[in-house]
Amino acid sequence: MKKSLHILGKVLSWLLIALIVAAILFPFAVMFFFSLKTMSEIRSPDPSLLPDVAAWENYKIALQTGSWGQYFFNSTFVTVIVVVISLIINSMSGYVFARLNFRFKNFLFVLILAGMMIPPQVTMIPVVSLIRSVPLAGGNDILGQGGSGLINTYSGLIIPFIAGSFGVFLCRQYFVSFPRELDDAALIDGCGRFRTFISIYLPLGKPVLASLAVLKFAGTWNEYTWPLVITQGDAMKTVQIALTNFRNESEIRWNLLMAATLMVSAVVCLVFIFAQKHFVNGILTGSIKG
Amino acid sequence: MKKRLIGIVLVAVMLLGLFCGCAKDDGTVTLTFLRLGNDEAEKNFWLEVIESYEAANPGIKIEYDDAAIGNAMDTKLTSLFSSNSGPDIIGHGILSIASRVEAGHYLPLDEYMQTWEQADDMIDMLQDFATYEGHTYGVAYMPTSYVFAYRTDLFAQAGIDAPPTTWEELLDYAERLTVVENGHTVQAGFAFPTAGGNLVEYDILSFCNGGRFADENGNPTINTPENLEALEFMSRLNEYSIPYNSNETNPFMTGNAAMTFIDNVKLSPMFSDPEYADKIALAMPPANGDNPAMTFSGCRLLFVGKDCKNVKEAFDFITYAVSEAIVMKRAQDTDAQAVLKSVSDEYATLKPFNDIRIKYVENGIGMPVTTWSTMFQTVRNEMVQAVQNGADPATALAQAQTKLEQEIANAK
Amino acid sequence: MSRIVRGHRHTAVSNVRRGETLSAWLMLLPFLIFFALFVIYPLVQNFIYSLTNYNFGPKHDFVGLKNYIQLFSDEWFLASLKNTVVYAFFSVIFLTGLGLVISVMLNKRSRMVKAARTVLILPYATSMVAVSMVWLFLLDPTTGYINKLLIELGVSTLPTWLNDPELALPSLIFINIWKNLGYCMIIYLSGLQNIPTELYEAAEVDGASTLRRHISITLPQIAPVTFFVLITNCIEAFKTFEQVQIMTQGGPMTSTTTVVLQIYRRAFEDFRMGYASAIAVVLFGIIFIMTVINLLLFKRRSEDK
Incomplete structure (x- = not known):
């Protein structure tokens, strides 16, 4: 009885997974098939799901519409810097909130949560003003007037992403479940707080750091509004802005749009595949709380 | 250990400092140009215009940029203007005039217009669009007319030999051209959107019934008998449509509709597709009773932004962009309508149906040039959708008028 | 507030705590x-x-609470608030619950599971703009493949999805869940690595069933991470914008308008930044209160254990 119930549970759970996988794959299959069609096929009254002839050259044409090498470089450069800096400062802050005791800690933590709650649509204007009036940048004087500041620069693209408090919250939630004995042991050994963080929390926190890296990567890579506002012209465009090239006023070039979208998303998928071994089947499992 | 920590902080700060932009100053006048829309043909057209202008005017450099239609343009423009770093020249729709003039984003161009000989050559309707509270703020460069398009092959199959000119004919043809298979409409007689951003198709029906949405004093006039009649007619016409989102592809474009109202430039790909090129035709929209055939015709204009330090040079580029040769080049490259009276005849013979396209500009009505235009859009879309979902047209219209008046009062 | 964040328990090494405040601020700096x-x-x-x-522009006068007072009679705002709450509620329930179940199932080492995980991440790896475009296309009442599939299955009255006031919001919620399941999975999976296997082994010796083990071990152990998933999904759901802007523009009628769509329209279309900011402050207040309530609830539950 119990055994058959167990098998039933297994079957049901696999069914659920299969269903979800199918629901996710279907739209991507449609995207893929459409990326291989010609525009006149898409424009026909009743297009079939599969392309008549697979037009692989769409991928090439998509990449030749604008300077995609530059777009990919811009996005990669900005995203990698954001991820690296975020990993450092967010994990450090997360550790402080999880373990250290100081005045205003609770107040600050609530403030950090609050920082996530304001929609970017209303904070954008003050942030753009700040970016524009960075002293001595982009022709500005010492008071931050006269020039264009960091507008249309990589720094202007990068800085606001670093300020996000999402990663601090994530690391704090993860570190808080570490056993306190870890700290105590380290402190008795004479390690300072920073040393404890570096030598104990960072290595043990690999799963969360890998997750944060993937999430921050995806978030920055997929951001549309901020690069739109802060960049001018083709040279600074990111991949997400460039994707709108296929959505003209006259028509949506579905085949090229789908081809480019799949290529842009593939980068995030690759990062995930590369990173997942760090947060799945963690090698350290069990040893932490031993 | 603290040292290491401080070290990391410093490295982080320095890293960012490294990527600060540096300005160069070599005496040339640099103008930034931000244009609404990212059509490739249009973009290439502008890059060529800029190139030839720069060649003729050494010492002036124009940096081109564009933003996709939808919210991209306004998000970008507003953020930049608010931080005093707006572009010098802006190509944007008429809808933007009132609000941006109130916010001081566009500069008045009256004194420059007086010295410009070609100013009177602009099609009258278009020059009116550029005027707000007695001042001129922009120069029209691209009308965006909605045209009445139909499929000649489907008309022939149904035994109809000419496009409809009255509402009765429109309804009759729509019924005859609708194809239903197994209970699903596979071909719409007349495609009319049921969702999406801007349902101007209803406006065309109203205009062709003598209806208007604002009076001379800039007050909303939604709830009028003409507009009601158009709304009732729309709900009858709707039976021969298939639902689509106006932000998506019009079923007419995929061969699933026999007639529609559609943005002129959206037909370009169809006219250049051998599958459809000789099967589509344009006509003036059918009008009701004795009313003249009118259409919805928006317009894109070139403005000068408030942060511009070289207004004279900026205006000079604008006049270059609407000079006769450039206007004709534009018509050739992008199917855009001509904006000058002096080239109308030449334009009319350039491509098939250009004679009708000119009429569309001359008989086009745009959004009311008021600060409440965008609110009008929202209210009108909701009203049309409510009727399409079964609401009583008279009630919907009355509610829309009340709501808009309330919103205008709130915004004061 | 002191209950919210777990305070530093008394330890035997209090002599090190002198430098603690300085270290904390330096590391936070x-x-x-x-x-x-x-x-x-x-x-x-x-x-x-x-x-x-x-x-x-030039207008920058102090108007007191006028903007806030107007909010209460603004039909668009009230409708958007209702839609947003519904959207957030169902998104959060499904994402937090389903996300956990799936993550537990996929927390294994096998080639099949690895492939399934990668598939789950696909929608999250794709930007909301692209996802919205694709679903707009799939849900098209006439040419969309969802309805074509329904025709094949013999359905006679086809739903018009996003064009139907009743179905538009549920469709948006479904797409949001579809997109963000991968996000929840990433966070849950990293959280699951933190649970000592010894706990499971002990329970297995006691003869507890798989389900029982997950309820008594996984759930409490993963509570801080669950809290994170819940809060972030809730915040993101309340801030939803791009999806609505691309797919429905708030329509049909007001059936899918959201608070942030209203903020955007008031600010960037109507040029009423003051009013838009008032909406943002109210939105902020709502999310803030909900977060604090959740904090307290989770805190209490973890103390009960």
Whole structure:
């Protein structure tokens, strides 16, 4: 009885997974098939799901519409810097909130949560003003007037992403479940707080750091509004802005749009595949709380 | 250990400092140009215009940029203007005039217009669009007319030999051209959107019934008998449509509709597709009773932004962009309508149906040039959708008028 | 507030605590600089705007609470609030619950599971703009493949999805869940690695069933991470914008308008930044209160254990 119930549970759970996988794959299959069609096929009254002839050259044409090498470089450069800096400062802050005791800690933590709650649509204007009036940048004087500041620069693209408090919250939630004995042991050994963080929390926190890296990567890579506002012209465009090239006023070039979208998303998928071994089947499992 | 920590902080700060932009100053006048829309043909057209202008005017450099239609343009423009770093020249729709003039984003161009000989050559309707509270703020460069398009092959199959000119004919043809298979409409007689951003198709029906949405004093006039009649007619016409989102592809474009109202430039790909090129035709929209055939015709204009330090040079580029040769080049490259009276005849013979396209500009009505235009859009879309979902047209219209008046009062 | 964040318990090494405050601030410093400039300052600025009639131009007069008072009779705002709450509620329930179940199932080492995980991440790896475009296309009442599939299955009255006031919001919620399941999975999976296997082994010796083991071990152990998933999904759901802007523009009628869509329209279309900021402050207040309630609930539950 119990055994058959167990098998039933297994079957049901696999069914659920299969269903979800199918629901996710279907739209991507449609995207893929459409990326291989010609525009006149898409424009026909009743297009079939599969392309008549697979037009692989769409991928090439998509990449030749604008300077995609530059777009990919811009996005990669900005995203990698954001991820690296975020990993450092967010994990450090997360550790402080999880373990250290100081005045205003609770107040600050609530403030950090609050920082996530304001929609970017209303904070954008003050942030753009700040970016524009960075002293001595982009022709500005010492008071931050006269020039264009960091507008249309990589720094202007990068800085606001670093300020996000999402990663601090994530690391704090993860570190808080570490056993306190870890700290105590380290402190008795004479390690300072920073040393404890570096030598104990960072290595043990690999799963969360890998997750944060993937999430921050995806978030920055997929951001549309901020690069739109802060960049001018083709040279600074990111991949997400460039994707709108296929959505003209006259028509949506579905085949090229789908081809480019799949290529842009593939980068995030690759990062995930590369990173997942760090947060799945963690090698350290069990040893932490031993 | 603290040292290491401080070290990391410093490295982080320095890293960012490294990527600060540096300005160069070599005496040339640099103008930034931000244009609404990212059509490739249009973009290439502008890059060529800029190139030839720069060649003729050494010492002036124009940096081109564009933003996709939808919210991209306004998000970008507003953020930049608010931080005093707006572009010098802006190509944007008429809808933007009132609000941006109130916010001081566009500069008045009256004194420059007086010295410009070609100013009177602009099609009258278009020059009116550029005027707000007695001042001129922009120069029209691209009308965006909605045209009445139909499929000649489907008309022939149904035994109809000419496009409809009255509402009765429109309804009759729509019924005859609708194809239903197994209970699903596979071909719409007349495609009319049921969702999406801007349902101007209803406006065309109203205009062709003598209806208007604002009076001379800039007050909303939604709830009028003409507009009601158009709304009732729309709900009858709707039976021969298939639902689509106006932000998506019009079923007419995929061969699933026999007639529609559609943005002129959206037909370009169809006219250049051998599958459809000789099967589509344009006509003036059918009008009701004795009313003249009118259409919805928006317009894109070139403005000068408030942060511009070289207004004279900026205006000079604008006049270059609407000079006769450039206007004709534009018509050739992008199917855009001509904006000058002096080239109308030449334009009319350039491509098939250009004679009708000119009429569309001359008989086009745009959004009311008021600060409440965008609110009008929202209210009108909701009203049309409510009727399409079964609401009583008279009630919907009355509610829309009340709501808009309330919103205008709130915004004061 | 002191209950919210777990305080430092008394330890045997109090002599080290003297330097603690200094270390804490030093380690926080790099983050706090950015945070203060790019989050706190705009937040304060936003609050100041909400008390004015700022229109991105010369108008910048103090109007007191006028903007807030107007909110209560603004039908668009009230409708958007209702839609947003519904959207957030169902998104959060499914994402937090289904996300956990799936993550537990996929927390294994096998080739099949690895492939399934990668598939789940696909929608999250794709931007909301692209996802919205694709679903707009799939849900098209006439040419969309969802309805074509329904025709094949013999359905006679086809739903018009996003064009139907009754179905539009549920469709948007479904797409949001579809997109963000991968996000939840990433966070849950990293959380699951933190649970000592010894706990499971002990329970297995006791003869507890798989389900029982997950309820008694996984759930409490993963509570801080669950809390994180819940809160972030809730915040993101309340801030939803791009999806609505691309797929429905708030329609049909007001059936899918959301609070942030209203903020956007008031600010960037109507040029009423003051009013838009007031909506943002109210939105902020709502999310804030909900977060604090969740904090307290989770805190209490973890103390019960």
